[in-house]
Amino acid sequence: MEECRVHYRLDLLIRVLDATTGRPVTENDIRFFRNDKVETALNRGEGCYIFMNCGRENCLMRVEVYGFYPQTVTVDYEKMEDYLPSIDVFLIPSEKQQIEGRLLTLQGKLSGLVAVEAIHPGRPVSSIREYDAKKHTITVLAPNRRMNLQRLYYGVFNPNEDTFEDIIVKEELSNKKVLLKEPIKNELPQNAPLHAITFGQVDEDGTYRLAVLNDGKDQNYLVKYIVNGETRYKKIDLQNISEVTLD
Incomplete structure (x- = not known):
């Protein structure tokens, strides 16, 4: 039987933070949309989410979490470190708290x-x-x-x-x-x-x-x-x- 190898590459790390406190957003119902299409991420804890084998093309990433206003950010790989492309997304609590x-x-x-x-x-x-x-x-x-x-x-x-x-x-x-x-x-x-x-x-x-x-x-x-x-x-x-x- 031929050896089967599966290769994984970490293409993006997103850290989701509360804009008012700087603390990680740890809610479980977080959703990501890459150029308006749902994107699956792995939750690594402390507000960190990683995207594997999704490619490294520049895009718009929208983050949605209940209790916060949605936020769209530009993912520009030319401005990131090659070994660990990462971006921080700051969310503002919604009108209820206001x-x-x-x-x-x-x-x-x-x-x-x-x-x-x-x-x-x-x-x-x-x-x-x-x-x-x-x-x-x-x-x-x-x-x-x-x-x-x-x-x-x-x-x-x-x-x-x-x-x-x-x-x-x-x-x-x-x-x-x-x-x-x-x-x-x-x-x-x-x-x-x-x-x-x-x-x-x-x-x-x-x-x-x-x-x-x-x-x-x-x-x-x-x-x-x-x-x-x-x-x-x-x-x-x-x-x-x-x-x-x-x-």
Whole structure:
């Protein structure tokens, strides 16, 4: 009898996260649609789903989970690592939680808008003590002997210019040092604050929504959004947004 060999290739890993908390979405009824066709994925736990032998052609992937707004993302293999193509999808809890007062939501429509995200300047999670540009590592100030970087995405806030740069944590090297996925591009202010990023959703027609947890505290956020290739910033109090829009 001839030997039968079955080859498997991991073609895509999707990590599904709650946009308001950064935590994995672990609901069991998650569905994936690749170019509007149902796609089967293997649940690896902690919000991670892998796609085997599905090919590596660029596509649109829609993620649907009960209790969250659906999200469509572009899968572009040219922008991913070849050995493990992966993408993170951030889902925003649906209107039920907003009606119950657990979320504050900024929403509207802006032509040419492609991305929206925000940080809370008054709530840094840590600050950068040292940055090694050659090794792409940062050492953070950790008063409790261990850094509090529980997410992967952070904004390096520049209080002098009211801007922030996105960074992605690739690996934790020690209690106070992490390796970044990409180098920091902009000049760092002294003890640059690190802030958790809250990601919003933008549809093809420019309809957007950005939601944060309503904890009853100060909700003054710095919103960054990209319109027709231009990066803009706007300070917004999300507790008073009845007439606030992005422009």
